[in-house]
Amino acid sequence: MPQEVRAAVAVKKGAPVEVVPIIVPDPGPGEVLVAVQACGVCHTDLHYREGAIGDEFPYLLGHEAAGTVEAVGPGVTGLAPGDYVVLAWRAPCGGCRSCRRGRPWYCFDSRNAAQPMTLADGTPLSPALGIGAFAEKTLVAAGQAVKIDPSARPEAAGLIGCGVMAGYGAAVHTGQVSNGDTVAVIGCGGVGNAAIAGASLAGARRVIAVDIDDKKLDAATRFGATDTVNSRGTDPVEAVRDLTGGFGADVVIDAVGRPETYRQGFYMRDHAGVLVQVGVPDPEMRIDLPLIDLFSRGGALKSSWYGDCLPSRDFPVLVDLHLSRKLDLEAFITETIALDEVESAFAKMQRGEVLRSVVVL
Numbered sequence: 001m002p003q004e005v006r007a008a009v010a011v012k013k014g015a016p017v018e019v020v021p022i023i024v025p026d027p028g029p030g031e032v033l034v035a036v037q038a039c040g041v042c043h044t045d046l047h048y049r050e051g052a053i054g055d056e057f058p059y060l061l062g063h064e065a066a067g068t069v070e071a072v073g074p075g076v077t078g079l080a081p082g083d084y085v086v087l088a089w090r091a092p093c094g095g096c097r098s099c100r101r102g103r104p105w106y107c108f109d110s111r112n113a114a115q116p117m118t119l120a121d122g123t124p125l126s127p128a129l130g131i132g133a134f135a136e137k138t139l140v141a142a143g144q145a146v147k148i149d150p151s152a153r154p155e156a157a158g159l160i161g162c163g164v165m166a167g168y169g170a171a172v173h174t175g176q177v178s179n180g181d182t183v184a185v186i187g188c189g190g191v192g193n194a195a196i197a198g199a200s201l202a203g204a205r206r207v208i209a210v211d212i213d214d215k216k217l218d219a220a221t222r223f224g225a226t227d228t229v230n231s232r233g234t235d236p237v238e239a240v241r242d243l244t245g246g247f248g249a250d251v252v253i254d255a256v257g258r259p260e261t262y263r264q265g266f267y268m269r270d271h272a273g274v275l276v277q278v279g280v281p282d283p284e285m286r287i288d289l290p291l292i293d294l295f296s297r298g299g300a301l302k303s304s305w306y307g308d309c310l311p312s313r314d315f316p317v318l319v320d321l322h323l324s325r326k327l328d329l330e331a332f333i334t335e336t337i338a339l340d341e342v343e344s345a346f347a348k349m350q351r352g353e354v355l356r357s358v359v360v361l
C-alpha cells in the first residue's frame, strides 16, 4: 500500500520550502523503502530550490541521510527490513563504459528508484540527487542504501552521505594526499573540514586551512588543520608559500568553487602540485589563466565528484573512523532541527552560521 508521509518540498523556483504530504509507493523490483531518521541540510538543497540545478519542480529535497530499511522490493539481495543504512547518491550500474573499465566512481548510469514519489494530487516529485530524504520515508534503489554499523547515531552517520564523503574523498581519493604532503584547503565549511580531516588522516605533515571567517578557522583546527590563514586580510597564496618553506602546497583543495578561490589554489601549489576542485561553481562563472602558467607549473588540475567515492566501500570505513574517534562527525553538527525548519536552516547557511543543520525525523 502506498503511504502518505510528511516531506519538505520546493514547490516552485525561489519559493520557500513547504512541508506537505507526499505519497511513497511500495518498493518495486530493485527498490527499498527507507524510514529516514536524520538528514543534513546541504548547499545543494538550496541550489535546487533556487532553480540553479534544474527546472523540474517540485523537488523533494534532502540527500544526506541515515535511516532504517522498512521494506525491500522483489529481487533485492543483501538488504532486509530493519537494516541501518546511509543513503548514497551514487549507486554504480556495473555496466556503463566507466564501470566496465573498473572506475565505478565515474559511473554514468547511477541507479535510482524507478517509481516516482508524488504529491497527494499525483504530481511526480524530482528527488534531490535521486534521494529526497527530507521526508519521513523515501524510496531509493537498493544500491543507494549502504548498510553501516548501527552504533553510529543517525544525525552523525547521515552526514557521510554527501558533504563529509565529498570532502574526505577530495583529499584522499582525488588529491591522493599521502604521508608527508603539505596540503591547503580553501573554504572551511562542512566539505572543507572533511577534506582537512581526510588529509590529516592520510598523513599530511601540514594542513593549512584558508577561510575569511575566524570562527570557521578555529573550528578547522578541531578537524586537523595545523595552520590557519584568514584570506580577508592576507594574501593566501603568499601565506601558504610562507608556511611551506617558500614553495607552496603539494595538494590544494578548493572547497569554495569560485573563480577567485580557484585562481588562488592554482598559484598556491608547489611546482607539479595538485589542485582539486570540489566546491561547486555557478554555471556563469569563468576562469582566465595564462596558458604558459598551466604549462610551466605542471602538476594536475582535478575535479572531485562526490569525493570519487564508492559508497559501498567507503561509507562503512568512514563510520568506523568515526566510531574509533579518528573522524569526529559530531563536530560537523551545529544544530538539529525539525522538518519545518529547513527554510530557516537555509538562511543560517547563507549567513555562514552553521557547518550543518540536521533534520531529525
Ligand SMILES: [Zn+2]
Pocket (backbone or CB within 6 Å): 092, 093, 094, 095, 096, 097, 098, 099, 100, 104, 106, 107, 108, 109, 110
Ligand atoms: Zn556505471
Ligand SMILES: [Zn+2]
Pocket (backbone or CB within 6 Å): 042, 043, 044, 045, 063, 064, 162, 163
Ligand atoms: Zn550535498
